[in-house]
Amino acid sequence: MNELVVTLLGLGQGLSVTEVMRWIELLLSFALAQQSLEHLARGDRMIFVPRLVLSLFLALGIGGGWTVWGLWGLGLAMLWRYQGPYNGGSDKMTLLILTCLSLAHLAPDIFWQEMALSYLAVQLVLSYFVSGWIKVINPEWQRGEALRDVFRFSAYPVSEALRSLSDHPRFLLVMGWSVVLFELVFPLALLHPVALKLALLCAAGFHFSNACFFGLNRFFWIWLCAYPALIWFQDRVF
Template sequence: MLSRTRGVRTRRRHASPGDDIDTAFRRVERLTAVGATISAAELLTTARSLNDDGLFGWPINRTRMFGLNRGIGRHLEKLLRYPQVVAVVQTRLLSGLGLLAPGTGRRGRAAALAGMAGSGAALNLRSNYGLDGSDHFAFINFTVALLEKLYPNDRRAREAALAFIAAQSCLAYFTSGAVKMTSPVWRSGDAITGVFRTKTYGDKFVYDLTKNNKPLAQAIAWGTMIAEVLFPLVLVAPRPIAKAILAGGMAFHVGNARFMGLNRFFWSFVATYPAVAYFSKSLGVADRARIAEEGSR
């Protein structure tokens, strides 16, 4: 009877599905998958843009790296040439749907994450045109989540993987704000009107609102810089302030999606918030206590 009890305790101690770390990773994976799946679906609707006869074709893009023109590059050509590369995008779409499907277990999620990480690496190798911070963060989220699946019984390793995502998130916000503060264009507010008058990231409403209102443009610029620099305080701030920081971050990305067209940034960056919340002094403790209570029932 005693040995049986010990066996049950051992299984509980090593069981990973359903624990607090797995819950946080599941949220990270699903949120990131939303943006990546939408992006893959959009790319499939314009798959002919990947044709090798165009500027984004593999014959031209492989000249970026000398090594891609010989050796391993010749083998990659079988995968990255058109129309074979369309299968890579299709794999990404199916992998994203797998992560979003309810009830997908850890093994299924691991397979889907491998598809996401592999397809992301392949598409990035084929062409880095149009890629931005959201793509890089999505790759980090998927790859680190995949690595976590390799250590189902090592809580310390799994927690370290989650900490890496949280650290990357805090570092990304802080460095973005700190770099902006070194720019006189940002400190003066001119960056706001400069960005919103462009065709790529601009918005006529915001531009008209700020072009003749320098105090407003300056307030938006400084508000952005201060919010980004202070984001890491979410780790030590009291619960109401920590929740406000995360809510402010979400609102920031919603605004960027609406007025600058940076839709993918919302999903990639907000997807890191479950990891950040896990290590928050106020949010993480409460969340882990709730999950532990549910698991003991």
């Protein structure tokens, strides 16, 4: 995992649209394959067998746009099957990435491909900023009570020992405000390529810690899939 993150953040400037799309497809193929295998372990094969096959095609570069469109169609089928994005934000981000990739493959020229990737990059920035804004206006986050309640009452923590953190209010207050401030200032990282890569490294670490503490592994992988678009966008626009 560490090697993957370092390689991704070490991408050089001047990436072409085609290279960015390929990076996103490679990362997305891994994330979707992982999700599909989780479902297959529970016996849900109607959607996730073809999704796994298409994920392998995507990794191998087989089918081009048709593979992406097939995965996008299965994403819509999942919305119907589970009556919405049952896994919350990670499912929404998955469909957003697939939609932008689908539009990029349909685009008649490079301008519209760039528009599709730019939209993905902007939405990624907003995903952090809006999350921070919602927290900063929430009195429970202001007082540090939100994280306390997460560790004390949530069913997510994978270890009961983690619940003891709820007994350290000052620590949780500092950690909560650190998350809020990072999310709010995240857009400023676009002003310099080094700052952006450092911000993405911190963001990846944040998602990885959530995966370890709360089992939210899908958020780590699917948000990582969109990072190449933001690295390209920063170099293209700023």
